[in-house]
Amino acid sequence: MSPERFARINKLLDRRQPDLTLCLESVHKNHNLSALIRTADAVGLHEVHAIWFDRKGKIKGGTAMGSQQWVKVHHHDSTAETIAQLKAEGKQVLVTHLSASAIDFRKVDYTKPTAILFGQEKHGVSEQALALADQHVVIPMVGMAQSLNVSVAAAAILYEAQRQRENAGMYERPQLSADERHRVLFEGGHP
Numbered sequence: 793m794s795p796e797r798f799a800r801i802n803k804l805l806d807r808r809q810p811d812l813t814l815c816l817e818s819v820h821k822n823h824n825l826s827a828l829i830r831t832a833d834a835v836g837l838h839e840v841h842a843i844w845f846d847r848k849g850k851i852k853g854g855t856a857m858g859s860q861q862w863v864k865v866h867h868h869d870s871t872a873e874t875i876a877q878l879k880a881e882g883k884q885v886l887v888t889h890l891s892a893s894a895i896d897f898r899k900v901d902y903t904k905p906t907a908i909l910f911g912q913e914k915h916g917v918s919e920q921a922l923a924l925a926d927q928h929v930v931i932p933m934v935g936m937a938q939s940l941n942v943s944v945a946a947a948a949i950l951y952e953a954q955r956q957r958e959n960a961g962m963y964e965r966p967q968l969s970a971d972e973r974h975r976v977l978f979e980g981g982h983p
């Protein structure tokens with residue numbers, strides 16, 4: 793690896809936000825998955841979670857632009873177990889849904905350890921996810937369409953999180969463990 797590439801990867805790792813993650817519940821269209829991973833990488837997420845009820849989606853190089861190498865995807869088959877794991881890691885679990893009890897996504901404190909769950913393209917999030925959430929959040933909609941594309945919704949929320957974390961100086965304080973940094977630097981990105 794050239795010294796320039798080594799320095800570039802080190803800089804990327806300095807800004808990773810391991811306590812901010814996405815949880816994708818049965819989001820299955822490949823172009824959406826790839827766009828989600830690309831945005832996750834751009835905001836500095838180190839890993840995301842994908843819950844599959846039936847078939848597993850694929851993250852393709854084209855739309856993801858190689859970001860899949862830098863964002864680890866953990867695969868799960870149970871919403872309840874995944875949310876329990878995220879809560880056990882100390883993360884608040886936000887479920888994105890257009891419900892009456894949902895709060896505006898800009899009212900959330902994303903400087904806290906946070907997992908943001910997004911639902912399937914057609915059916916949205918499961919009842920189980922809604923029941924287990926710490927908070928429901930919504931992006932206000934005033935047009936004819938009732939919802940946004942899932943990757944667009946994630947980009948809006950992730951960039952609000954990025955804005956808050958930047959203001960709080962969280963991109964200035966390296967947060968990855970020494971072991972994880974070493975693994976990425978010397979064993980390459982995520983396979």
Ligand code: SAM
Nearest residue numbers: 888889910911915916917930931939940942945
């Ligand atoms: N008919 C589905 C429903 O009733 O939820 C629409 C699903 S939407 C296309 C896919 C996912 O994008 C949703 O499950 C949610 O995670 C996210 N999403 C889309 N628009 C949103 C909004 N305005 N506020 C919050 N989340 C939104």
